[in-house]
Amino acid sequence: MVQNKKIPDSAQPGPEKQILIAAKEVFLEKGFDGARMQEIADKAALNKALLHYYYRSKEKLYRVIVKDIMDQFFPVVFGVFDETGSLSDKITRFFDLYIGFLLDNPLVPQFIIAEIVRKPEMLMEFFSGPMESGVILQLSELIDECVRKGEMRPIPTEEFLMNLISLSVFPIIAKPILMNFLEKDDKEYNELINERKRVTADFFIRAIK
């Protein structure tokens, strides 16, 4: 028997999974350059050589983590534009879900932005997959339909999408700066963002009317 691992599936608990959990924490916080294999090993309470035994190299391990993070980030949330309801309802629901997700996982967008700038070639290969779901075409059709029904003015799909994402994501990734700028502590800032779920939806809906 060549394959005789006790736990061949890395989704099960065990050293492989421990490594993934620790690696995700460290890579999210420090990025590829800042992450240390020793720190990952320490956090997983395992010998450093095990990381190489299971994942060959730092880069290979990084790729596994990146895929995991990407699958998390390119969210089903865009599915809200499929659901029934008025355009306003959809937009309100989008901001509620998306900002909610970002509040729960603030390191995820920070990681993607920081790493895409520093190691673009490493991240880019993971973009083709989730992207091809036809979100843009689908959104385009929705906008056309709403314009016909007089629910909104005509707006280029690119602008619509960019503004949607900008207004959701930026306040999260720039949190350390904006906290300081607006003189809020952590709790106050999170409350501000929570209010933004409603406030920004309102802002957006008025803008496209």
Added chain:
Amino acid sequence: MVQNKKIPDSAQPGPEKQILIAAKEVFLEKGFDGARMQEIADKAALNKALLHYYYRSKEKLYRVIVKDIMDQFFPVVFGVFDETGSLSDKITRFFDLYIGFLLDNPLVPQFIIAEIVRKPEMLMEFFSGPMESGVILQLSELIDECVRKGEMRPIPTEEFLMNLISLSVFPIIAKPILMNFLEKDDKEYNELINERKRVTADFFIRAIK
């Protein structure tokens, strides 16, 4: 004579200035962790030991560069809200100037966001200075006045400011992702952003009406 340097002022051309130029390039592109002293030396066409002769350590040099970048980023652009003209004019002018600056210096916001996440303590000390210019108070008064005159609906200053910055900055820092997502090449994307100067101002003005 204790001080006998030929060129004591680092603002003048010479090795000190060469180092600063090269260091800024490398730090902007690679960040603190990714930057190599040797690469800075090579780019400046100088011996590596000179970097330490003039700036002691990597961290000291980094601090000088960060201050330089910060002074660039916290822009006089906010001054547009002081100028005469209608609120719409001010907002239009803001997006025109700010997005224009960001298009000319895309690495600057990318650097700040990426580094604030990775090395918050290093960047934070530079924020107190430029921030205390009372921009928020000033903007608050402007909003109050415009609400009184019926030029806009009441909006919390924090939201007003966050949206202003989010809509300007995010499309720049997320450029690599959004380019791929919207299937644009570099030239097309920059044209898109250029159009955003007008389009986003329009979007914003409608939203606050």
Added chain:
DNA sequence: AATATATTTAACCGTTTGGTCAAATATACA
């Protein structure tokens, strides 16, 4: 229990990194 295989460890390796230093060179001043 015996054997084969999978897992884990400690010690080690080559390279790269930020940083140092003594010697060499250029410059200013007497």
Added chain:
DNA sequence: TGTATATTTGACCAAACGGTTAAATATATT
């Protein structure tokens, strides 16, 4: 010109890094 000081260099260093390996240990199968 001679001398003091500022500048520049190449050679070097200790530490940290990712990665390897041989030996030790655990596990499953017969």
